[in-house]
Structures are given as structure tokens and as C-alpha cells.
Amino acid sequence: MRVAYIAAGAGGMYCGSCIHDNTLAAALLQQGTEVTLIPTYTPLRTDEDGVSIERVFYGGVNVYLQEKLPFFRHTPRLVDWLFDRPSLLGWVARTFTASTSAADLGALTVSVLQGELGHQKKELQRLVRWIRDQVKPDVVHLTNSMFAGMARYLKEELGVPVLCSIQGEELFLDALVEPYRSIAHTTLQDRAQDIDGFISPCQRYTDFMCDYLALPASRFHLVRLGINLSECGPGSRPAAASSRPPTIATASSCSAHTTTTSTRSTPRMAPSAGRSKPTAT
Numbered sequence: 001m002r003v004a005y006i007a008a009g010a011g012g013m014y015c016g017s018c019i020h021d022n023t024l025a026a027a028l029l030q031q032g033t034e035v036t037l038i039p040t041y042t043p044l045r046t047d048e049d050g051v052s053i054e055r056v057f058y059g060g061v062n063v064y065l066q067e068k069l070p071f072f073r074h075t076p077r078l079v080d081w082l083f084d085r086p087s088l089l090g091w092v093a094r095t096f097t098a099s100t101s102a103a104d105l106g107a108l109t110v111s112v113l114q115g116e117l118g119h120q121k122k123e124l125q126r127l128v129r130w131i132r133d134q135v136k137p138d139v140v141h142l143t144n145s146m147f148a149g150m151a152r153y154l155k156e157e158l159g160v161p162v163l164c165s166i167q168g169e170e171l172f173l174d175a176l177v178e179p180y181r182s183i184a185h186t187t188l189q190d191r192a193q194d195i196d197g198f199i200s201p202c203q204r205y206t207d208f209m210c211d212y213l214a215l216p217a218s219r220f221h222l223v224r225l226g227i228n229l230s231e232c233g234p235g236s237r238p239a240a241a242s243s244r245p246p247t248i249a250t251a252s253s254c255s256a257h258t259t260t261t262s263t264r265s266t267p268r269m270a271p272s273a274g275r276s277k278p279t280a281t
Contacts, residue, residue: 002034004137006127006147007052009042009060017167021143022046023228036135038127040147057127058112058120066119067108073119077126106180109173113187115149124150128157142195144169145213149187151194161196166209189214201225 007021022044025037029051037044037052041060044052065072111118116125127150131137140154142164151162173184192198192213198220200206206220 001139002135002137003028003036004131004135004140005035005037005143006057006140006150007037007039007044007143008146009039009044009056015045017143018044019046019048020167020225022050022052023048026051027228036131036137038131040127055130057130058123063112063120063123064108066123067111070119073122106176106184109146109176110180110184110187112146113149113184113191115151115191116153118149124153128154132158139163141165141199143167145188145192145195145198146172148191148195151191155194162194163197163199164195165199166205167201170209170212185212195219197221199223 005021005025007018009015010018021037023046025035026049028035035051039052039056040058041056041063043054043056044050062072112120115121118124131140131154137158137160139160140158140162142148142150142162144167145164146169148164151164154160154162173181173188175181176184192215196219198209198213198215200209200220200222201224203222206217206222209215210217210220
């Protein structure tokens, strides 16, 4: 099976979703699945070997310029290429404080959710054309529902199912200022209809997102988060650390709806010996 996995970069930050996407793609590759991990906005920054392609689609600079200045919605590819180079995007992310505040990104969020009808139409067309010609996938996977606007055009052009993970994106959408919050939520509910299935990390979040996206429970599939234990076996710890208990770091996001924990994930949860299989909350 060939999978086109569309992920979202987070500039110079370490992002739990980026790490999750990279580790999941790496684990699937080890199991023999042909996965192409495709960064958008900026290159993916992870704390382990990256498996994403070097090219970046929906380059953050171009996406912003196309939203703010109509001229850039019609520029030739050569101009866009100058702003899409991973080295430039990485430098911009390191040098400038890139705003990811929901309060500042209302119009851009709505436009991306509108997909082929939004101001970034040519970015979507370029991405889909490259996936069609280079990947020829059996399925497309979106890292979160903020990319739901891509699904309709992906399915029309590729003729394959589109799946989507849900990873707490309602926290971002709920922070948008009006009228963008209401417009974005309505647009998301409309575009979510185009997605064939959603991957949820826990049942409680599934229940919440069924209501938030106005979709039946049959559209959601529960796949609990796992942990990559390849570096946790005997001899995996440095000698200097062998005399003290191991330290485990987690990153969580909490809301009234759900609690999600970011870990390095694999397709299969590994239970501890002699204990029951862990469950997500």
C-alpha cells in the first residue's frame, strides 16, 4: 500500500504532532508500507531521524503572501519557488517570530479550510499534482482536520480515500476572533463531509468530535497512541544515567473536552510485561 501522509511543520519549534507524524511514518515504513511524509508550511522538526521528503508544500511565506496580497495568488512557479525553499523557510522560522496565534490568523484559517475555493488554490493544485505524478497513492492521510479543505480536490483528482487524524485542533479554532470563529467552524463541518474516516486517539475525544464536526460515530476509528520502545531496552541508556531511575517527559494539552498526550507513537501499543494493556483517557 502507498500512503501520502500530509503533515504540518511548526517552524523552529518542536511540535508533538510533527514528532508523532514522523515516528508513525517511520514505523509504517519499517513494516513495509510505502509512506511518503509530505511537510507543509515549514520543514518538520523532530527529535529523531526524519523520514519526510525535503520538499515543502504550502510554504508558509507563500501562503501568507497569497492571503494578504492578491498579486501573489497568480505569480509564476519560479517566484513561488524562491519563497518555498526549505533553507529559506527554516531561516525565516529561526530568525523571525512566526505568529501562530489564533487571534491573528482568522482569515488565513478560513481560506485554507475553503480548499480549492480559497486564496491558496494554486498551492493545493501543486500539491495534488505532485502526489498524483510522484506518489500515486492508494490512500491520503491528513495530519489534522485543519486540512479538511484539501479532501474534496484530493478525491476528485486522485480517486482515492482520504483519512484524517484529529489532534485537538478545536482548541485553535475556538480561540479565533469573530466572525472568523463561526465561519471556520461552519466551513470545517462542511468540508469534514468529504473525509472518508477520522482517526481518534481515545473514545472521549471521538464523542466530542462527533458533535463538533456534526458527523456520525461510524466515521471515526479509534487508534490509541503507542510508544516507541526501541530506545528503552537494556543498554539503551547512557552509562552516566544508569545509576538513576529513568525520566519520562510528556507534553499534554487539556481542555474541557479532552486531554491528549503527545508521545512518540507507533501503530501498535506495547503493554508492559505482567500488566494490562494501557488505555488512553
